[in-house]
Amino acid sequence: MERIAVQTNVLKANQEAAAENRLAFEQEGLLVMNLMSGPGAGKTSLLEATIGALRGQCRIAVIEGDLQTDLDAERIRALGSRAHQINTGTMCHLDARMIARALQDFPVQGLDLLFIENVGNLICPASYDLGESLRVVLCSVAEGPEKPKKYPVMFHKADVVILNKTDLGLPSGEDQSELEKNVREVNPRAKIFALSCRTGEGLEAWITWLREAVAAQKMIPLPVSTS
Amino acid sequence: MHEISIAISIVEIAEASARKHGARSIQLVKLRLGEFTTIVQEALEFAFEIARQDTLAAHATLVVEIVPMVVRCSSCGVIPNPVRDIILSCPQCGLPLEIMAGEDIQLEYIEAETENIAWSV
Numbered sequence: 001m002e003r004i005a006v007q008t009n010v011l012k013a014n015q016e017a018a019a020e021n022r023l024a025f026e027q028e029g030l031l032v033m034n035l036m037s038g039p040g041a042g043k044t045s046l047l048e049a050t051i052g053a054l055r056g057q058c059r060i061a062v063i064e065g066d067l068q069t070d071l072d073a074e075r076i077r078a079l080g081s082r083a084h085q086i087n088t089g090t091m092c093h094l095d096a097r098m099i100a101r102a103l104q105d106f107p108v109q110g111l112d113l114l115f116i117e118n119v120g121n122l123i124c125p126a127s128y129d130l131g132e133s134l135r136v137v138l139c140s141v142a143e144g145p146e147k148p149k150k151y152p153v154m155f156h157k158a159d160v161v162i163l164n165k166t167d168l169g170l171p172s173g174e175d176q177s178e179l180e181k182n183v184r185e186v187n188p189r190a191k192i193f194a195l196s197c198r199t200g201e202g203l204e205a206w207i208t209w210l211r212e213a214v215a216a217q218k219m220i221p222l223p224v225s226t227s
Numbered sequence: 228m229h230e231i232s233i234a235i236s237i238v239e240i241a242e243a244s245a246r247k248h249g250a251r252s253i254q255l256v257k258l259r260l261g262e263f264t265t266i267v268q269e270a271l272e273f274a275f276e277i278a279r280q281d282t283l284a285a286h287a288t289l290v291v292e293i294v295p296m297v298v299r300c301s302s303c304g305v306i307p308n309p310v311r312d313i314i315l316s317c318p319q320c321g322l323p324l325e326i327m328a329g330e331d332i333q334l335e336y337i338e339a340e341t342e343n344i345a346w347s348v
Contacts, residue, residue: 001254002341006244010236010258010332092229123265124229152313153265156326185314188323 014128017096021131024103025114031217032114034130036154037138038147039120042164044072045197046138047115051079053207054113058214063102063116065094072117082106093124096131112214122151133217140165141194145178148186155186160193162206167196233266233332234274241337242283250339253284257336261329263296283339296329 009015025032035043044064051060061082064072068087076083084106086098099116108114116132118125137158139147142165148155155161161183169176176194183192191209195202241256256275260266268291275289299305300317306324315324 001338002248002250003336003338004244004248004250005336006240006334007336008240008244008334010233010240010334012240013236091232093232095232126265127229127233149313153263156263156315185312185316188316 011127011129014096017100018129018131021096021099021103022133023131025108025131025133026220027222028108028111029218029220029222030108030111030114031134031214032116032130032132033134033136034116034118034125034132035136035138036118036122036125036158037120037140038122038143041120041138041140041143042197043117043120043138044075046162046164047076047117048079049197049200049203050115050207050210051076051081053203054211055080057211058112059110060113060115061106061108061111063099063106063114065098065117065119067091067119088119092119092121093128094118094130095128099130112218113210122147122154126151126154126157134159134213136160136162138162138164139179139183140168141174141176141179142168142172144174145176145182148179148182152186155183155190158187158190161187161190163192163194164197166194166201167199230266230270230274231278234271234278237275237289237334238278238282238284240334241287244337245283245339248339248341250283250337250341253287253337253339255288255290255338256284256334257290257292257338259292259294259331259333259335261294261296261331263326263329264332266332268293287337292335294329294331297327298324299327300324 037043047062062076064083064085066072070085073083073085084102086102116130135158137155141163163179193206195206241253245253272289279285279287300322302322303317303319317324
C-alpha cells in the first residue's frame, strides 16, 4: 500500500473551464452576469424588465438553465432578444462546461451584455464558477428575511443582491429591512438593489448601475491569451 | 443534490492520480472539506458509494476531514468564532472579514495498491 499525495481542488476541472469562458468573454468586452435565486424569486421577470428598459441601448442575450422546458427562453425571445435554453435534466446547477458547449451554438460576438439564468436553487450553483464577470443573487421580499442566513455561501459570494417584489412586503407581512440587514451581515461588500419588477419601483437605480457596468467592462484592457 | 457531481469529480481525480503511479486499486481517499461550502458530508459519502462503482476506487473508503472556517479582519487580525450568526463583518471595527480557510474541497491524498516497482524520487 502506498500513500500518494494529490493536493487537488475537487472543483479544478470546472475552474479551468470557467477560466477559458472568462477569457473568451473578456476578449469580447462582454459583461456576463450569473443570475441565481431560489425558484420563483423573479429571475426571468428581472430579465424581462431589464431587456425592456435597455431596448435600443444595449445588445443583450440570455442563456437559460432549467431542468426541463424552454418556457423561459421563449419569454426572452418574445421580447426580441436572443436566448439559448440549456436543459440540465436532473442536474441542480449549471457548470462551466455546459456554458462552453452552449457557446459553440450560441455566438456572443457583438453583444454588450449576457445574462446566464442559473437553475432556481440557492445551494448548488454557488459552488460552480461559470466564467461570469459578476454574480447576481435575487431574493424576493415575500420569501421572508432569513434566506441570506440559511444559504450563506450563496449570498456571501454575490457581487450584487437584488431584493425583488418590494410591492409584496406589506401584503405578505414580511420585513424588507430585516432581509436587507441579513444580506449585509453575510456579505458586507455586496451592492444591494431593492425593486419590484412588476410595478417598476426601484428599477431605475439597477438599470443605471447596469448601464455603467456594461460601459466599464468595455474599458478593461484585453487579457493576453495564454493558448 | 450536487454531491453526486462532486463525488464523480473526486473519483476522476483519484483515478487519474492512481494511474499516474501505476496503481491497480484505490483503498482510501482522503478529502478536506471546508465548513463554509454547500456540501453535506453524509450526502457526499452516500454519493461516493455510487460514484466509485466500476472504477479503481470501487472498494475505497472515503475519509472526510472537516476544515473549520477561519476569518480575518485586515485591521484587527484573526477573529475567533466566525460562524456566530454568520455575521461576516468585524465585531470590533466593522470592516468586512476575509475568509482564510473553510471554503475549499480538496482531495489531499489517496492510498493505493501499486505495482512493486522501484521508483525514483
